[in-house]
Amino acid sequence: MHSKFGFLSYEISHIIRQRFNKAAEPIGFTHAQWRALVHLSENQNCRQIDLAEILEIKPITLVKQIDLLEESGMVVRNKDLDDRRAYRLSITDKALTVMEELWKIADAVESEVLAALSEGERHLMTSLLDRVKNSLATDSN
Numbered sequence: 001m002h003s004k005f006g007f008l009s010y011e012i013s014h015i016i017r018q019r020f021n022k023a024a025e026p027i028g029f030t031h032a033q034w035r036a037l038v039h040l041s042e043n044q045n046c047r048q049i050d051l052a053e054i055l056e057i058k059p060i061t062l063v064k065q066i067d068l069l070e071e072s073g074m075v076v077r078n079k080d081l082d083d084r085r086a087y088r089l090s091i092t093d094k095a096l097t098v099m100e101e102l103w104k105i106a107d108a109v110e111s112e113v114l115a116a117l118s119e120g121e122r123h124l125m126t127s128l129l130d131r132v133k134n135s136l137a138t139d140s141n
Helices: 005-027 031-044 048-055 059-071 091-111 119-140
Strands: 075-079 087-091
Touching: 005 031, 005 091, 031 048, 031 059, 031 087, 031 091, 048 059, 048 087, 059 075, 087 091
Parallel strands: none
Antiparallel strands: 075 087
């Protein structure tokens, strides 16, 4: 029997992104921008290339997202003092306010997606997925 885990996890992730994008569209954000803000909030003043690596996207893809976030006042680019070719990124207070709204959207989408499961099943699934993720992170080091 062939494993369906990879296929199912991709499909569920795709549905989550679509629903998030639809809900966040009125305030002008996408799931990709949301991910960038979340990871940047956890890695303030990181280099742009390092954020691209964290997000597992090509640097040119991130440049476009950061351009939009910078134009909307969510992110500030600063020249890296050690490498004049590089930029360091930080989020603004305005971004922190918007992120509160985006977290509400993310929580609502998650609740909708997991509505078919009981509270115990949700907890168990999250625990198992965390274990799988941590195992994979350990294996890659």
